[in-house]
Structure formats: structure tokens, C-alpha cells
Amino acid sequence: MIRLRGIQRRFVVGDQSVHALADVSLDITDGEYVAIMGPSGSGKSTLLHVIGLLDRPDAGEYRLSGRDVTTLDDDGLAHIRRSQIGFIFQFFHLVPRLSAADNIALPLVLAGIAPQRRASVVARALEEFGLMDRARHRPDQLSGGQRQRVAIARATVMEPAVLLADEPTGNLDRATGFEVIRILEALTDKGITLVMVTHDPELGRRARRQIHMRDGRVVEDSGRRQ
Amino acid sequence: MIRLRGIQRRFVVGDQSVHALADVSLDITDGEYVAIMGPSGSGKSTLLHVIGLLDRPDAGEYRLSGRDVTTLDDDGLAHIRRSQIGFIFQFFHLVPRLSAADNIALPLVLAGIAPQRRASVVARALEEFGLMDRARHRPDQLSGGQRQRVAIARATVMEPAVLLADEPTGNLDRATGFEVIRILEALTDKGITLVMVTHDPELGRRARRQIHMRDGRVVEDSGRRQ
Ligand SMILES: Nc1ncnc2c1ncn2[C@@H]1O[C@H](COP(=O)(O)OP(=O)(O)OP(=O)(O)O)[C@@H](O)[C@H]1O
Numbered sequence: 001m002i003r004l005r006g007i008q009r010r011f012v013v014g015d016q017s018v019h020a021l022a023d024v025s026l027d028i029t030d031g032e033y034v035a036i037m038g039p040s041g042s043g044k045s046t047l048l049h050v051i052g053l054l055d056r057p058d059a060g061e062y063r064l065s066g067r068d069v070t071t072l073d074d075d076g077l078a079h080i081r082r083s084q085i086g087f088i089f090q091f092f093h094l095v096p097r098l099s100a101a102d103n104i105a106l107p108l109v110l111a112g113i114a115p116q117r118r119a120s121v122v123a124r125a126l127e128e129f130g131l132m133d134r135a136r137h138r139p140d141q142l143s144g145g146q147r148q149r150v151a152i153a154r155a156t157v158m159e160p161a162v163l164l165a166d167e168p169t170g171n172l173d174r175a176t177g178f179e180v181i182r183i184l185e186a187l188t189d190k191g192i193t194l195v196m197v198t199h200d201p202e203l204g205r206r207a208r209r210q211i212h213m214r215d216g217r218v219v220e221d222s223g224r225r226q
Numbered sequence: 227m228i229r230l231r232g233i234q235r236r237f238v239v240g241d242q243s244v245h246a247l248a249d250v251s252l253d254i255t256d257g258e259y260v261a262i263m264g265p266s267g268s269g270k271s272t273l274l275h276v277i278g279l280l281d282r283p284d285a286g287e288y289r290l291s292g293r294d295v296t297t298l299d300d301d302g303l304a305h306i307r308r309s310q311i312g313f314i315f316q317f318f319h320l321v322p323r324l325s326a327a328d329n330i331a332l333p334l335v336l337a338g339i340a341p342q343r344r345a346s347v348v349a350r351a352l353e354e355f356g357l358m359d360r361a362r363h364r365p366d367q368l369s370g371g372q373r374q375r376v377a378i379a380r381a382t383v384m385e386p387a388v389l390l391a392d393e394p395t396g397n398l399d400r401a402t403g404f405e406v407i408r409i410l411e412a413l414t415d416k417g418i419t420l421v422m423v424t425h426d427p428e429l430g431r432r433a434r435r436q437i438h439m440r441d442g443r444v445v446e447d448s449g450r451r452q
Pocket residue numbers: 011012013018019020038039040041042043044045046047090360363366367368369370371372397398399
């Protein structure tokens with residue numbers, strides 16, 4: 001379903017060139033549960049953004065469900081993102097002026113879900129993530145871990161085919177973190193593909209497959225068939 | 227050195243009142259190394275902000291080095307913060323338009339340190355935190371863990387008497403996280419008071435004293451003398 005070949009992503013700062021991704025090739029099949037790990041700065045977030053169609057590679061090929069997505073224009077990418085991909089950002093990117101409930105509702109609004117159905121779906125998400133008495137709080141009125149949970153609820157509320165999670169428990173205590181991971185793993189039982197970046201080796205071990213990165217490359221892959 | 231008695235901090239959202247801190251009393255002596263732990267939303271960041279003079283309690287008393295700081299005006303608080311307190315924020319609060327090097331230099335500029343001395347202090351901090359080839363990058367050109375390290379470098383560059391760290395390793399891999407913790411702990415050898423909020427029980431155990439919070443209260447304190 002996710003097929004990357006020779007992916008390169010470079011950034012230029014001043015006269016310095018950073019190879020955030022250097023020749024990454026990868027296959028992730030439908031419904032797979034993959035952990036991506038590696039040192040700070042090794043390219044994990046960049047890889048997740050390329051997979052999530054939020055960033056275009058400078059070279060290489062990316063086929064999503066058999067389709068070459070590198071040839072799509074911005075509208076084409078936005079359409080696929082909205083219908084197939086849920087993204088949990090490392091730093092959440094919540095809408096500052098919207099309440100927790102309205103942030104979670106956003107994908108439902110964009111999908112044209114009717115208000116009554118939206119309200120019940122959002123209520124269920126708030127309950128699942130322990131946010132029921134924070135529904136009206138805006139992000140700046142929430143703790144770090146509460147914001148993280150709003151970001152996770154927003155990304156999962158449409159049960160997307162592909163769920164990309166960048167450090168989803170980085171701001172959560174152990175117990176809350178495990179509750180969240182159980183919710184995400186329950187989605188894989190429904191056939192959702194889950195790709196999780198994590199610094200926590202204990203969380204990484206729970207995935208069926210572990211990919212390790214260093215300096216923009218995949219240096220280890222427990223699921224590689226070669 | 228840090229003496230809190232009956233500290234209350236309430237937030238009002240709509241018609242709901244949140245008791246972020248409910249009757250917190252605490253003594254932290256000079257040079258102590260304390261970990262603050264507890265579930266998401268339990269009041270850890272709020273407590274750290276009150277201690278760091280970034281937030282005023284609604285009730286209760288706070289003496290810092292014997293002085294009642296609740297009676298100070300904003301300028302008075304700013305003066306003490308700048309001269310005595312280093313704060314590592316849960317979400318960093320770096321200046322978007324400044325490079326990593328200039329973000330780290332900020333406390334030195336505010337303290338009137340001469341440019342030549344500043345440059346050597348900043349160079350040493352960049353090296354210590356593995357950021358030498360990211361000196362010119364702005365925050366949006368850095369990975370999550372790189373931003374976190376810039377925030378830590380900025381807070382420690384003046385070797386403040388009190389260092390307050392809110393989840394300083396939340397975005398760091400294990401190895402980088404331990405390097406950072408070793409740097410922070412080395413500061414306690416110089417007599418600096420270190421108060422660290424952490425979700426990582428393994429990091430919490432390294433502190434000489436562990437304080438646990440729940441629902442805005444201190445529910446456990448391994449260092450309490452009563
Ligand atoms: N916009 C940018 N401009 C320049 N360099 C960038 C940019 N974004 C990322 N980088 C660099 O690319 C490298 C990979 O960044 P990335 O955010 O993917 O790392 P990461 O593995 O997610 O790290 P972390 O674990 O710290 O979050 C880093 O060294 C970073 O400095």
C-alpha cells in the first residue's frame with residue numbers, strides 16, 4: 001500500500017545542505033503496525049511527512065495504493081490526505097481559536113458529516129481520551145498531555161485507512177500513554193495501517209515491525225524481506 | 227530557598243472552575259534535585275510556572291530565598307527571573323525569527339555579556355548539546371529534539387541558581403535524553419537547585435527526591451519531613 005523507492009529530501013540553510021532523507025526505500029502493507037525509531041534528527045518526522053503527503057521528496061518514487069502520488073498537484077494531495085490519512089503531529093498543530101471539541105470535529109466538518117452525527121462522534125472521542133470536562137477549553141487552556149490527546153482524537157475520529165503518529169505519547173504519563181496506545185492498536189484490528197514514530201523502546205517493541213533510522217537512512221528493518 | 231504555603235491556582239472557563247493547584251505546600255532547599263511526577267493534567271506545569279514566577283497564585287504564600295515574592299510587581303518578578311531562574315518549557319517557546327545560536331544567546335544579551343564572551347559561551351553550549359552544525363537553523367528548520375536541546379541550552383547558559391525543567395527529554399531518544407540529563411545533573415554538583423517535571427519514572431528515580439501530584443495536590447513526597 002505504501003511503496004517508497006529511493007526517496008531523497010534535502011533542505012538548504014545558508015550554504016549548508018542537510019540530507020534529511022537519503023535514499024529511503026520501504027514497503028508497508030495494508031494493516032501493518034510499524035514503529036519508526038532512531039536518534040533525534042535522524043529523519044523520522046520528515047519521513048512521516050513524506051508518507052503523509054505533507055511534504056514532497058526531491059527525488060524518488062512513492063506509490064500509495066498503487067498510485068504514483070509524486071505526480072499529483074496540491075489539490076490532489078489534499079484530497080487523498082483528507083480521505084485516507086490521519087496525522088498526529090509531534091507538536092499537535094491544533095487550531096488555537098477552536099475548543100477541544102471543535103478541533104476534534106474539524107475532519108468531520110470537512111467530510112460533510114451532519115451536525116447531529118458529528119456531536120455524538122465527538123462526544124465519544126472526548127470520553128475515550130478522558131477529555132469530557134475539557135471539551136470547551138481552547139488549546140492554551142489545556143495541559144500538554146491534554147493537547148496531545150486532542151490531536152490524537154482529531155486524527156482518529158474518521159478512522160482513516162492510514163494513521164501516522166509522530167511521538168503520540170511524548171507528553172503523557174505512563175498510564176495515560178498506554179491507554180492511548182491501546183486505542184490506536186484497536187484501530188489496527190479494524191485493518192488500519194499504523195505507522196508510529198516513537199522514542200520509547202517499550203512502545204516500539206509492541207509494533208509488529210521496527211524500522212530504525214540514522215542520518216536520513218533506514219539502517220535496520222525487522223520486516224524487510226530482502 | 228523555595229517555600230510554598232497553601233498555594234491555590236484556579237482557572238475559569240465558561241462557567242466551569244478548574245483547580246489547577248489546590249492547597250500546595252512545599253519546601254525545596256538550595257541545591258536540591260527534585261522530580262515532580264503525576265498524571266497528565268495534575269498541575270505539574272502550573273506548579274513549575276508558579277515557582278518560576280511566570281504565574282501568580284490566587285492564594286497562598288511563596289518565599290524565594292526568604293523573600294515574599296507574591297508582593298512584587300511585574301518588573302520585580304522579571305528581575306528575579308532573569309537573574310536567578312532558568313526555565314525549560316514543555317513546548318520550548320523559542321523565538322521563531324532567531325537562529326539556534328541567537329536563541330541560546332538571548333539570556334547573555336539580556337545580562338549585558340560582551341559579544342566576544344557571548345560567542346564563546348554559545349559555542350560551548352552548541353557543542354555540549356550536539357547542535358554545532360545546526361547553529362544557524364531557525365526553530366522551524368530543526369527537528370523536535372533539536373528544538374528541545376536549544377531550549378535547554380538557553381535555560382542553562384547563565385547557570386542560574388534555580389533550574390526548572392518541564393519534561394526536558396520528552397522529544398529525545400534514550401541516548402540523547404541521558405546525555406542531556408547528565409548535563410543538567412552536573413549543574414547540581416555546582417549547587418544549582420534542579421526541579422524537573424518528568425513522565426519517565428526511570429528519570430524520576432535519579433532525583434534525590436520525588437514529589438507526586440494528582441488533581442492539583444501533592445499526594446506523595448519522598449522528601450517531606452513531617
Ligand atoms: N525545514 C528544515 N530546514 C532545514 N533542515 C531541516 C528542516 N526540517 C528538518 N531539518 C533537519 O533534517 C533533519 C531531520 O529532521 P526530522 O525532524 O525528520 O528529525 P527527527 O528524526 O524527527 O528528530 P526528533 O527525534 O528530534 O524529532 C534534522 O537534522 C533537522 O535539523
